[in-house]
Amino acid sequence: MRDDIAKSVLGNGLRVVTERMPQVRTAAMGIWVNAGSRYEPASQHGISHFLEHLFFKGTASRTALEIAQAADEIGGQMNAFTDREQTVFYVKVLSAHFERAVEIVADMLLRSTFAPDAIERERQVIAEEIKSYEDAPDELVQDLFAQTVWNGHPLGRPVIGTLATVNRLTRDDLVQHVHQFYRPGNVVVSVAGDIDHAEVVEVLGRHFGRWEGAASPFAADPPRPQADLATRLKETEQVHLCLGTQGRAQGDEARYTLSLLDHLLGGGMSSRLFQEIREKRGLVYTITSYASSYRDGGLFVIYAGMSPDAGPEVIRLTLDEVEKMTREPVEASELSRAKESLKGSLMLSLESTGSRMSVLARSEIYHGRQITLDELIAKVDAVTAADLQQMAAELFQPRRLSMAAIGPFRSDGALAASMREAFASYVEAKA
Secondary structure, three states: OOOOEEEEEOOOOOEEEEEEOOOOOEEEEEEEEOOOHHHOOHHHOOHHHHHHHHOOOEEOOOEHHHHHHHHHHOOOEEEEEEOOOOEEEEEEEEHHHHHHHHHHHHHHHHHEOOOHHHHHHHHHHHHHHHHHHHOOHHHHHHHHHHHHHOOOOHHHOOOOOOHHHHHHOOHHHHHHHHHHHOOHHHEEEEEEEOOOHHHHHHHHHHHHOOOOOOOOOOOOOOOOOOOOEEEEEOOOOOEEEEEEEEOOOOOOOOHHHHHHHHHHHHOOOOOHHHHHHHHOOOOEEEEEEEEEEEOOEEEEEEEEEEOHHHHHHHHHHHHHHHHHHHHOOOOHHHHHHHHHHHHHHHHHHOOOHHHHHHHHHHHHHHHOOOOOHHHHHHHHHOOOHHHHHHHHHHHOOHHHOEEEEEEOOOOOOHHHHHHHHHHHHHHHHHO
């Protein structure tokens, strides 16, 4: 481990990872709790996200307003998010105010009251959040795609939950979820900025050292991907489309090859999909790709938004570009350009304390060690054209491809049928 990165474990099992960045005057801290939507029972779908909200709504010594005022008094930026495998509470402050920030977050996590009136108010807020999400088809289609590939598995559910599940959650459910997952041995604290590791450990020990208890064991079954297609009616001006397949898990060494494949296909304005479908043909405003990875599985997804009549053609052109990756090796000049672009993106993304804090935590959670920028760059540089072609051939087998689309698929069904036919005909012809 580099001299500027250090790790300690408190007596209660809380893991602490820090990176000293003496060139800045701020510090970013993240409390990473291994409590995401994949660990929820189906009947309590959305409980992790609900709790993320409630931790800000009052403690034994502070109201929700006083929590917000305490953060503002030190110029802090404080927020949280929930994903499929973690709930994360983060704060960024001037390093001189670091201990005060720790005290505020510790108060929230260890002494929240979950008052019944606060629960009911926040239930309404989350209901409005779910409704607003329904008005964002470009986001909704991502979850429809995950549900299509991971149908029946918790990773296929939207993190936010549904109106039905959120409305039936009780205070006892919420408290029990905290008791099960919010335990020090189930948490990583990552800090990056103008800090000293020993001082950070001392401060965290003062405010979190008496936190006790062990997280209840929770067996998470690995996802079993399946190939399928789904269309959903929504009266939108555009069709929102996802095409893709299973990806790679966080610990898979091939993820570096996948990152480069993603960059080549849809990672920027010079990518193949952007150039072929937007620039040359003008069929879309947005087309991009991304890879998402979890402990034991992942997805590779291509997203596009287009006019309804362009849908079948965009599907055909996208699948043609995917097939080219399996059939033809990438030319040396294109590969070199993609590597430099990806390395530049990686380096630029790590210039802030917040991004460094996230990398520290994810490295600890998924790899049990710190993966340095030099290691990342070396792994990217080592990817060959043959590696990319082999990866594409493994991922893009026709029978493994899935599609999800949201759009104005009206009662005659012609548009949905034509898009399904464009996808199915490719699969049948190439299988």
